[in-house]
Amino acid sequence: MGNISQFAGKTKPTPHRIESxxxxxxxxxxxxxxxxxxxxxxxxxxxxxxxxxxxxxxxxxxxxxxxxxxxxxxxxxxxxxxxxxxxxxxxxxxxxxxxxxxxxxxxxxxxxxxxxxxxxxxxxxxxxRFGSALSESGDKIIGDDKTQITGNGAGYRINGRKQYCTGVLFADWLAISALDAADRMTISFVPRAAEGVRIIDDWD
Known part of the structure; x- marks a missing residue:
């Protein structure tokens, strides 16, 4: 599933621990x-x-x-x-x-x-909170992605546009599907505040 990116999050109260x-x-x-x-x-x-x-x-x-x-x-x-x-x-x-x-x-x-x-x-x-960014405009079948992930120095760069990403407006992490250079499907976990991420609230 790729490498873990360094987490750059905000301080928040510790949630309640449910026991049953x-x-x-x-x-x-x-x-x-x-x-x-x-x-x-x-x-x-x-x-x-x-x-x-x-x-x-x-x-x-x-x-x-x-x-x-x-x-x-x-x-x-x-x-x-x-x-x-x-x-x-x-x-x-x-x-x-x-x-x-x-x-x-x-x-x-x-x-x-x-x-x-x-x-x-x-x-x-x-x-x-995690939000999934999987669907793309014009998808005929699940996994018919145009989004690409490529090596970029020590890390990776993702290039694409997703839609119907219910929940990402409230998420700390985005799970983004993308195809690598060998056309294999990957899922990357990207902090919401990562450089280059743009979340558009365009619900009509």
Missing amino acids: EEEALAIARELALRFSDRASERDLERVLPHDELDQLAQSGLLAISIPSEYEGIDVSNVVLAEITAILSEADSSIGQIPQGHFYVLEALRQHATEEQKQFFFGRAMAGD
């Missing part, structure tokens, strides 16, 4: 009550839920799918789906945002090196 699936469900219900309060107003006035996503991250819910050997509780897919449903019933806009985050955590579980798992699961436990 039952506690995760209870916290989701508590947040849902808060999120439902102004959900229609946010939609009508196009108010982005930055405060609500901060609350979600601080609640510990974004770390519940992390494997237990990396200090998570590795909730079942059934519980993860139920938590998504609870949040979506309160505010469907908020409910869909963690999908990309949980996808990235699962990709790490399935494909990352041990060093990458230690680092990025640690960042997720510390409250960092």
